[in-house]
Amino acid sequence: MDMKRSHYEDIRLFSSRVVFAWFLVFAGVLVSYPFAASWLGKNYYIYMANYMAINVIVAVGLNLLVGYAGQISLGHAGFFGIGAYGTVLLMTKLQVPFVLALPLAGLAAAGFGFLLGLPALRLEGPYLAVATLGFGLTVTQIIGRWDLFGGRQGLHAPPLALGPVTLAGDFNLYWLIVPTAVVMTMAARNITKTKVGRAFVAIRDSDVAAHTMGVNLTYYKTLAFAVSAFYTGVAGGLYAFALGFIEPQTFNLMLSILFLSMVVVGGLGSIFGSVVGAMLLSLLNLKLASVHTLPFLGPVLLQLSESWFTVSGLPNFQYIVYGLIMFLIIVFEPLGIFGFWIRTKIYWKSYPF
Amino acid sequence: MAFFSTEGLSISFGGLKALADVSIDVQRNSISAIIGPNGAGKTTLFNCISGIYRAQQGRIIFKDKEIHRLPPHKIAALGIARTYQNVELFAHMTTMDNLMLGRHLFLKTGLLSGATLFHSRSRSARDEIANRDRVEQIIDFLELQAARNEFVSNLPFGTQKKVELGRALALEPELLLLDEPCAGMNVEEKQDLMIWLKDIQEEFGITCLLIEHDMSLVMEISERITVLNYGRKIAEGTPDQIQNDPQVLEAYLGGDDRAEN
Numbered sequence: 165m166d167m168k169r170s171h172y173e174d175i176r177l178f179s180s181r182v183v184f185a186w187f188l189v190f191a192g193v194l195v196s197y198p199f200a201a202s203w204l205g206k207n208y209y210i211y212m213a214n215y216m217a218i219n220v221i222v223a224v225g226l227n228l229l230v231g232y233a234g235q236i237s238l239g240h241a242g243f244f245g246i247g248a249y250g251t252v253l254l255m256t257k258l259q260v261p262f263v264l265a266l267p268l269a270g271l272a273a274a275g276f277g278f279l280l281g282l283p284a285l286r287l288e289g290p291y292l293a294v295a296t297l298g299f300g301l302t303v304t305q306i307i308g309r310w311d312l313f314g315g316r317q318g319l320h321a322p323p324l325a326l327g328p329v330t331l332a333g334d335f336n337l338y339w340l341i342v343p344t345a346v347v348m349t350m351a352a353r354n355i356t357k358t359k360v361g362r363a364f365v366a367i368r369d370s371d372v373a374a375h376t377m378g379v380n381l382t383y384y385k386t387l388a389f390a391v392s393a394f395y396t397g398v399a400g401g402l403y404a405f406a407l408g409f410i411e412p413q414t415f416n417l418m419l420s421i422l423f424l425s426m427v428v429v430g431g432l433g434s435i436f437g438s439v440v441g442a443m444l445l446s447l448l449n450l451k452l453a454s455v456h457t458l459p460f461l462g463p464v465l466l467q468l469s470e471s472w473f474t475v476s477g478l479p480n481f482q483y484i485v486y487g488l489i490m491f492l493i494i495v496f497e498p499l500g501i502f503g504f505w506i507r508t509k510i511y512w513k514s515y516p517f
Numbered sequence: 518m519a520f521f522s523t524e525g526l527s528i529s530f531g532g533l534k535a536l537a538d539v540s541i542d543v544q545r546n547s548i549s550a551i552i553g554p555n556g557a558g559k560t561t562l563f564n565c566i567s568g569i570y571r572a573q574q575g576r577i578i579f580k581d582k583e584i585h586r587l588p589p590h591k592i593a594a595l596g597i598a599r600t601y602q603n604v605e606l607f608a609h610m611t612t613m614d615n616l617m618l619g620r621h622l623f624l625k626t627g628l629l630s631g632a633t634l635f636h637s638r639s640r641s642a643r644d645e646i647a648n649r650d651r652v653e654q655i656i657d658f659l660e661l662q663a664a665r666n667e668f669v670s671n672l673p674f675g676t677q678k679k680v681e682l683g684r685a686l687a688l689e690p691e692l693l694l695l696d697e698p699c700a701g702m703n704v705e706e707k708q709d710l711m712i713w714l715k716d717i718q719e720e721f722g723i724t725c726l727l728i729e730h731d732m733s734l735v736m737e738i739s740e741r742i743t744v745l746n747y748g749r750k751i752a753e754g755t756p757d758q759i760q761n762d763p764q765v766l767e768a769y770l771g772g773d774d775r776a777e778n
């Protein structure tokens with residue numbers, strides 16, 4: 165491996181023709197997917213894809229913070245909420261067009277991310293977790309009690325106009341949400357290959373050494389929070405339209421934990437892993453929410469839950485499953501899906517021997 | 518005025534005086550050494566210079582500028598780089614990326630230009646490539662080619678020490694602080710290191726200040742030696758003077774009771 169490669173080869177987006185070919189295949193699938201789904205009359209599948217793409221944006225952004233910069237956040241549902249409410253309110257109250265409202269709401273989330281990053285300069289590990297947790301809960305509380313935010317009743321998303329065209333329905337939204345997710349994922353990957361991403365990892369691996377090599381810890385730690393919050397805020401803005409309706413209860417602690425599980429399942433410090441982790445857990449989340457409707461298993465679980473955990477059915481079943489998955493991953497494969505992928509790749513490389 | 522000096526530096530941890538009134542002078546483009554028994558305060562002195570610890574008393578002056586109130590990244594930007602006794606590399610990065618981090622202060626790529634690295638002529642790509650060329654020279658100089666794309670945590674300790682030296686050189690410092698650079702190296706690696714240090718001094722014009730326990734290396738390479746014991750400077754001078762100093766002999770022979778910490 166000591167062969168000197170051209171420097172650009174090391175950092176470019178598509179490190180080889182094979183990778184580029186796979187990307188083309190993937191892009192092809194993404195383009196034909198909504199047509200196939202609507203041809204089959206399965207509009208719900210398009211909604212699912214939109215939901216997944218939104219979570220991919222969050223997971224990628226959160227991984228920049230948690231996996232790369234080595235900070236923890238249990239408050240990302242707060243940024244998600246700021247993005248969602250910010251976009252909707254900018255459009256309804258101030259008549260800001262969507263193309264501006266979405267990035268502005270993302271920047272607002274980034275601003276809060278910056279503020280949340282300030283305590284991160286002094287706090288570590290569990291203390292930071294509690295601080296971010298507090299932030300997330302505060303956002304939910306404020307949104308729930310302030311009339312401007314529609315209070316407990318929530319808000320309806322306004323019609324989404326992109327210049328002359330109005331995007332309505334899952335099929336149309338797909339062409340907004342999925343490309344945004346693809347572009348933001350590629351941008352995140354580029355960040356990790358250049359100065360800023362390296363500074364993030366350096367802070368994670370040894371903040372003392374990073375500091376004495378000239379990395380301004382204050383700047384890069386708060387930047388990590390801000391970038392991560394921006395990603396999450398933009399995802400929140402898109403979510404408001406994918407769902408059509410937002411209410412404060414959505415942006416609760418459980419959502420923050422779901423986001424974190426996506427990153428852990430996918431693999432800390434891997435953009436590719438975040439994409440896969442987010443897609444898997446989104447799917448699981450949609451499926452588990454309706455687990456009680458499954459034949460056989462549904463009634464059994466319902467009964468189990470009623471006799472042991474709660475009297476109201478299976479509302480928290482997902483979280484028990486996420487807890488279990490996180491536990492298993494941390495014990496058996498700390499690198500998540502990414503680690504699994506690396507090991508399979510090595511296995512196949514040396515396969516016949 | 519000396520190129521670099523400390524004046525009356527003192528710091529204590531709890532009741533322990535780790536440094537007491539330490540003054541040293543370093544001439545531009547020299548190689549100097551700091552020696553002393555275990556726990557003498559050598560590493561603490563480096564930590565004060567690079568801004569990790571703040572001395573409770575005294576001043577540190579680098580090129581006529583007071584630096585003892587500056588944070589570490591500003592001190593680095595003035596041209597002081599260091600290595601660590603127990604190696605502080607970025608374990609989950611490759612050798613290449615570790616050295617590229619050494620170029621942090623030279624890279625101009627911000628967040629947005631980094632995010633838009635989409636072709637080889639983009640601003641960030643040109644910036645990266647130019648700095649990679651520089652890093653490549655350091656890799657060649659330290660013969661780290663075989664380690665280029667390895668994660669540093671998989672490298673033997675001696676090689677990790679070399680990577681750390683390379684990372685410090687990538688910062689293009691004027692003053693290089695080396696904390697036990699040849700600990701864990703075999704005889705051959707020590708020979709190489711000696712030659713490199715000479716090159717670093719003569720060809721790159723970098724001033725070196727090193728902490729080292731290997732007396733033969735210290736005596737051969739350094740022009741001036743400062744001896745610390747219990748946080749105090751007990752002697753300074755040329756290698757010849759130090760080798761014959763009764764207080765130094767006393768510190769090394771009599772101080773064995775603390776040798777094990």
Ligand SMILES: Nc1ncnc2c1ncn2[C@@H]1O[C@H](COP(=O)(O)OP(=O)(O)OP(=O)(O)O)[C@@H](O)[C@H]1O
Nearest residue numbers: 530535553554555556557558559560561562602778
């Ligand atoms: N952060 C700290 N907190 C408490 N005590 C410290 C701290 N840093 C250093 N010390 C103490 O200061 C004294 C000097 O330590 P230092 O690491 O500078 O010694 P040294 O000369 O580098 O020794 P060695 O040759 O073993 O590396 C030691 O007694 C050490 O325990």
Ligand SMILES: [Mg+2]
Nearest residue numbers: 559560561602
């Ligand atoms: Mg030491």
